[in-house]
Structures are given as C-alpha cells and as structure tokens.
Amino acid sequence: GVADIRRAIAALADEAGRADFGDAVSLAVVRSALQGALGEGGSGGRFLAGRVTFCAMLPMRSVPFRVVCLIGLNDGSYPRSRRAPGFDLMSENTRAGDRSRRDDDRYLFLEAIVSARRVLYLSYVGQSNRDNAPLPPSVLVSELLEYVERGFALDDDGPLRERLVTRHPLHAFSPRYFRGGADGPRLFSYSEEYCEASRRRRSGGGPEPFFRRPLADPPDEWRTVDLARFVRFFQHPTKYLVRERLRIHLEEREEVLESREPFALDGLAAYNLRQEMLDVRLAGGSMDDAREIARAGGRLPQGRPGDVCFAGEAARVEAVAKRLDAWRAAPRLDPIPADRDLGPIRLTGWLTDVSPQGFLEYRPTTAKPKDWIALWLRHLLLNDLRPAGVTPESRWLGEEDEILIGPVENPLPYLLTLADLFWTGLSRPLHLFPEAGFAYAERVRSGRDAERALSAARTVWVGNEFSKRTPEGGDPYHRLVFGAGDPLDADFERLAREVVLPMLEHRR
Structure with missing residues (x-):
C-alpha cells in the first residue's frame, strides 16, 4: 500500500x-x-497474520502448513529466467557458487513441497484460452509428476497421472462443474449465475434478452423534443434508446497512430474532406482556399500524394456544387420556427435551407436510408407548417442521386404516428431498422409479395459474401439488444409499412 x-x-x-x-x-x-x-x-509484510497467508516464494519461509498452494506454474514462467545486462561479465564466465535464479527457484519449489503436510496444490494454465489446445506446465511440475509415477502406483493399476491432474473446462459455466458424476468432487462451483447458464445451455435455451421488460417512461421534460433529436432517433432507434436512456456508449476503440505515412484517404476521411470543400465552395471560397484549410488541418497526405488526392476529390465536389448552384440561386428564407403538439410529445425546432422552391438538403455522397428518413421527417414538418410562398416539396442532392418528395395533403396523421413511435421507442426497442426497412418497403412499393420483400430485408440485415459492407445486424447496438435472434418479424413489417413506405409513395 x-x-x-x-x-x-x-x-x-x-x-x-x-x-x-x-x-x-x-x-x-x-x-x-x-x-x-x-x-x-x-509481500513480506504481515506474514502469518491470518488463517490464510498469501506470499511470494522466498528463502527461509519453509514453515510447515496443512495446505500449500502454488499458482502460476506455467511453462516459461517458473523457474524464472534472468537476462543478464550486457556489462555483466560474470554471466559470461560462471563459476561454482555464483547465484542462479533458476536454481534458487528449484530450491524454493522443493522447500514448498516438503512444507505441505496434508495437501499440495499446484496450478498452471493447461489449455489455450483460444482453441483449448493443451499447454505444458512448468518443467518442475513435469519432473515431479514423472518422479511420482516412477515411485508409486495405484491399487487398481490405473493411470496415476490422471488421478493426480484435474483438467478444468475452458468455460466456468461448463456442465462438468454442476453434474458431478465421473469428475467426483474435483470439479465444482458455487456460482448460481454459472449454474443457471449451464442449465440453459443443456436445455437448449438461448441467452436472456437484453430488454426483458420495457423501461419506465422518461420524465416529462423528455416530452419536448428538438427536431434534430427527433430525426436522429428515427435514423437509428436502437442506438438512440441505448445511448440516451441507458447511457451506454459502444464507441470504437481509440485508433492507434499510424506507423507509416498514409498516401491515400479512407472512405470516411475522403467524405469529411469533400464536405469541408463543399462548404468552402458554397460560402464563396475557392478550391485553393479549401486546399490550404485541409493542409492546415492535417487532412491530406504530405507532398505530391496529397495534391493527387485533393485533385480527385475537388472534381467530385465541383460537380456537386454546380448542381447546387441552380437551386441555391433562389433567395433562402429565414429559418422557420416549428412548435407542434403531437400527442405524447411536443416537437420544436427550426426549418432551415428553405426557399420558395421548397426544402433542400445535400451531401457530397450517395443517398442512404438515413438521408431519406431525415428528408422525409423535415418534409412532413414543412407540409404541416405550409409557410406562405413556399412550394411544399423537398429535395435531396448528392453526387449522382436526386430525391424529390412531393406535397403531402394531410401530414398530421404521419407526424402523430411517428410521435407515438418515438415515445414508445424511449422505453423499449423498436423493430425499426432503416436499411432493412428501406429494402422491404422498396420491394413492396414495386409490387413484390411480402415474402420476397422480407427476404430482401433479411439479406440487408445479415449480409452476404458479395458485399464488403457491414450488415445492419452487425451494428454493435443491434448486436447488444437483439443478439443472434431474428428481429425481422411481424412488428418489423408493420413499422416498415408505417414509416418507410409512405416516404417512397410520395417520391416523385
């Protein structure tokens, strides 16, 4: 201490x-x-201070005990080896009487053996924690077992080593700890949790669901919802529930600094660079300005590779900017305030990027289901507010994609349904998954039957060998909540039809 x-x-x-x-x-x-x-x-303080003594193996501690336990007798760990420093000339020319750590450890091992009066317990890691492959013990343990086998025998002429060595299972919830039988009293456990896990494993029962019952309703202040939070919820309902209600953040581990200088940008870094370049371009700056900002921020490789990367991304950004120039030529209105009572919640916020031509969103990439959902939710609010002089249409522009959603005659029922789902999703996980739901709704919209639509959704959820993308079911928040189960059930189909399908039906 x-x-x-x-x-x-x-x-x-x-x-x-x-x-x-x-x-x-x-x-x-x-x-x-x-x-x-x-x-x-x-470890020398308070030696023999209690009924059980924990100590290191040191000379002159060979006090007789009823039970002596030696742990950590792994191959390569004991006896210990000492690597002499380069300036230790004595290690190059050893003589009789020179101290050897390995010889000292052998002597301490012998002292521990003769100190045991009733039980001698030796422990080592005998199986790999990866594949359960056998691992040898310390050479001292092997020599002791060989000595015992040569000098002693059992009355029934059985294998003595099998009687002396107890091999534990790889997992603490193995049924061998709880069923007795041939293992006798050598394998046992007092853990109720492991016993229950072993019982469920033997009976074929799956793991307990992460949410065995809904959470209590959140406090009343949660009923006032900002538009940005409302959109973020429907882009990933499971993640929102786990992070906001349970305060569990399944963040990726911190990246190790690259030991080699990068010569290219990965997908996320390239997208962030394009977004920054597009912001500079739309603010009236030039690509030279964007290059200087990117270099100052360390977002480009050094030298010529950085110039090549920037030139490639600049061409893509310029194509998107030219498509946006025609739509941004119209004067944009001031942010439009929103404050709507939607039953269980009150939706507040501001609608920005609205012009007489309608609402506009853009990203320098291809459209993803989360982009569709964000556009649809803001489009419903725009149609509900109906500001004067504004066409009730919403448009999303990307590198190649263009999404145009036409007017919604009666948006309130859609907003009320979404508000109910939002409040429900704060207490229990919804079977609403944007990517799988989008695949399902697209097939339904094109006239496919429900079975084929569900098959397409399951492909997105599970993935296939031809796609390098992480399947939606592989998301860490989905794995935590739904495990290895199949949540693409009747609830999933109902929610895909209620949330995603109307969005596709209003696309122009």
Missing part, C-alpha cells in the same frame, strides 16, 4: 545519504530502484 511506497522512498533516500550522493538522477533510475524494493518487500 501507500505505507510500503513511503518506506521504499525513505530507504532509497537513506541509502543515498549514507553513500554521500547528492547528484541528480533520472526518473527511470528512481523508478527502477523503487520497483526493485517494492518487488522484494511488498
């Missing part, structure tokens, strides 16, 4: 004082000295 650290620091200062040493030393030297002191004396 802290007292041990303070004693080690005091001892180090005392040694420096007795040596009359006052020069500065590096932090590495101090750390090494403290590690050595704590490693040798950290």
Whole structure:
C-alpha cells in the first residue's frame, strides 16, 4: 500500500545519504530502484497474520502448513529466467557458487513441497484460452509428476497421472462443474449465475434478452423534443434508446497512430474532406482556399500524394456544387420556427435551407436510408407548417442521386404516428431498422409479395459474401439488444409499412 511506497522512498533516500550522493538522477533510475524494493518487500509484510497467508516464494519461509498452494506454474514462467545486462561479465564466465535464479527457484519449489503436510496444490494454465489446445506446465511440475509415477502406483493399476491432474473446462459455466458424476468432487462451483447458464445451455435455451421488460417512461421534460433529436432517433432507434436512456456508449476503440505515412484517404476521411470543400465552395471560397484549410488541418497526405488526392476529390465536389448552384440561386428564407403538439410529445425546432422552391438538403455522397428518413421527417414538418410562398416539396442532392418528395395533403396523421413511435421507442426497442426497412418497403412499393420483400430485408440485415459492407445486424447496438435472434418479424413489417413506405409513395 501507500505505507510500503513511503518506506521504499525513505530507504532509497537513506541509502543515498549514507553513500554521500547528492547528484541528480533520472526518473527511470528512481523508478527502477523503487520497483526493485517494492518487488522484494511488498509481500513480506504481515506474514502469518491470518488463517490464510498469501506470499511470494522466498528463502527461509519453509514453515510447515496443512495446505500449500502454488499458482502460476506455467511453462516459461517458473523457474524464472534472468537476462543478464550486457556489462555483466560474470554471466559470461560462471563459476561454482555464483547465484542462479533458476536454481534458487528449484530450491524454493522443493522447500514448498516438503512444507505441505496434508495437501499440495499446484496450478498452471493447461489449455489455450483460444482453441483449448493443451499447454505444458512448468518443467518442475513435469519432473515431479514423472518422479511420482516412477515411485508409486495405484491399487487398481490405473493411470496415476490422471488421478493426480484435474483438467478444468475452458468455460466456468461448463456442465462438468454442476453434474458431478465421473469428475467426483474435483470439479465444482458455487456460482448460481454459472449454474443457471449451464442449465440453459443443456436445455437448449438461448441467452436472456437484453430488454426483458420495457423501461419506465422518461420524465416529462423528455416530452419536448428538438427536431434534430427527433430525426436522429428515427435514423437509428436502437442506438438512440441505448445511448440516451441507458447511457451506454459502444464507441470504437481509440485508433492507434499510424506507423507509416498514409498516401491515400479512407472512405470516411475522403467524405469529411469533400464536405469541408463543399462548404468552402458554397460560402464563396475557392478550391485553393479549401486546399490550404485541409493542409492546415492535417487532412491530406504530405507532398505530391496529397495534391493527387485533393485533385480527385475537388472534381467530385465541383460537380456537386454546380448542381447546387441552380437551386441555391433562389433567395433562402429565414429559418422557420416549428412548435407542434403531437400527442405524447411536443416537437420544436427550426426549418432551415428553405426557399420558395421548397426544402433542400445535400451531401457530397450517395443517398442512404438515413438521408431519406431525415428528408422525409423535415418534409412532413414543412407540409404541416405550409409557410406562405413556399412550394411544399423537398429535395435531396448528392453526387449522382436526386430525391424529390412531393406535397403531402394531410401530414398530421404521419407526424402523430411517428410521435407515438418515438415515445414508445424511449422505453423499449423498436423493430425499426432503416436499411432493412428501406429494402422491404422498396420491394413492396414495386409490387413484390411480402415474402420476397422480407427476404430482401433479411439479406440487408445479415449480409452476404458479395458485399464488403457491414450488415445492419452487425451494428454493435443491434448486436447488444437483439443478439443472434431474428428481429425481422411481424412488428418489423408493420413499422416498415408505417414509416418507410409512405416516404417512397410520395417520391416523385
């Protein structure tokens, strides 16, 4: 504990004082000295202080005990090996009487054996935690087993080693820990959780669902919903529920810094660069300005590779910008406030990028289901507000895609349905998945039967060998909530028809 650290620091200062040493030393030297002191004396305090004593194997501790347990006797770990520093000339020319750590560990092992009066328990990792392949124990354990086999035998002439060595299963919930039988008293467990898991495994039952019952309704302040949050919910209902209600963030691990200089941009980095370039271009800047900003931000490879990457992305951005120029020529209106009572929630926010031609969204990429959903929700709000002098149409422009949604005569029922789903989705997971739902609704819209539409949705959910994209079911939030089950059931079909299909029906 802290007292041990303070004693080690005091001892180090005392040694420096007795040596009359006052020069500065590096932090590495101090750390090494403290590690050595704590490693040798950290386990020496309070020896024999209780009924069970935990200690390191040190000389002169061979006190007889009824039970002696030695753990960590893995191959390569014990006896310990010491790599001599390069300046240690004695290690190159050993003589009789020189200290050897391996010989010391052999002697300590012998002392521990003769100290055991009733039980000697030796433990080592005998199977790989990856594939359950057998791993050898320390050479000392192997030598001891060989010695016992040569000097002793069982009355029934059975294999002595099998009687002495207990091989544990790879998992703590293995049925062998709970069924007794041939394993006898050597394999047992007191864990109720593992016992239940083992019982379910033997009975063929699947894992418990993540949501066994709906959550309680959130506080009343959750009933006032900003438009951006409303859109974010329907773009990924499961993620929104887990992050906002349970505060569970399944973030990816921090990326390790590249050891090699990149010469190309990955997909996400290229998209972010295009978005930044498009913002500069639409704000009246030039591509030279965008290049300088990208270089200052470290978003381009150095030298000629960076110029080549930028030139390729600049051509794509310029094509999108030219398509946008025609639509952005019309004067844009001031942001339109929205405040609508939709039953369980009150939807508030602002509609921006609205001109007399309608609502406009754009991204320098191809359209994805989440883009459709965001456009549809804002389009419904635009048609519900019906600002004067504005055509009730919404348009999404990308690199090659163009989505145009026509007027909705009565948008309120759609908004009320979505509001009910939003409030329900704050308490339990909805079987609403944008990509799979979009695939299902597209087939239904084109006249396919429900079975073929569901098959297309399942392909998007599970994936196939011809696609490099991560399937929607492989999303970490979907895996957490739905596991290996199949959530594409009747609820999924109903929600795809209620949320996604009307959007496709109003496309022009």
